Amino acid sequence: MSDRPPFFVIAVDGPAASGKGTIATGLGKAFSLPVLDTGLLYRCVGVLMQKAGEDLDDHEAAACAAALLTADQLNDPALRTRAAGEAASRVAVHPRVRDALMEFQRTFARQEGGAVLDGRDIGTVIAPDAPAKLFVTASPEVRAHRRWSQLKAQGERVSQEDVLADIRRRDERDGGRDTAPMKPAPDAVLLDTSEMTIDHAADAARRIVEAARATWLSAN
DSSP states (O other), X not given: OOOOOSEEEEEEEOOTTSSHHHHHHHHHHHTTOOEEETHHHHHHHHHHHHHTTOOTTOHHHHHHHHHTOOGGGGGOGGGGSHHHHHHHHHHTTOHHHHHXXXXXXXXXXXXXXXXXXXXXXXXXXXXXXXXXEEEEEOOHHHHHHHHHHHHHHTTOOOOHHHHHHHXXXXXXXXXXXXXXXXXXXXXXXXXXXXXXXXXXXXXXXXHHHHHHHHHHHHOO
């Protein structure tokens, strides 16, 4: 008799602009699973604080904003901007913010059938028992070019050099924080997309998950 849980979770972690969001969306479609971009939770906290005139480094205010967060607030287009990404990295260092958002993410992961979650600490903290774990990465230069192209398409005017500086700063902050630092789970499959097209990366991710799912289905 199988002792596996009634939900199949796919954890997709990695740094900013590595392609993990696109990959997670593709995996959701391939396996008919709902997808949560957990970075939007932190972006939303940051944007809500900025709109209220709060200091992003104020851990009390950040914790309050996180506690009041609702799913319908995640559709705000402002969450996709460069400023929102920087704000997210700043509020994510607050332990109480992470605590407030942790149950939100775990509840999403444990829904019937399972889910795909992409973020920084899904495979290490949010869903450490996830049957499928990927850590998607790419060189800082490649990621900066991708993000610059995305921002340019959104109408934001910024240089690639400034975007690269943002990427390096966020990597240092996300990887060096005391609480849930960004790092691959020991059993995560590393997927470097630096030299991959979107289709190639999506196909590689799908094959990785298919193998993990086969193992999960055969578990007794």
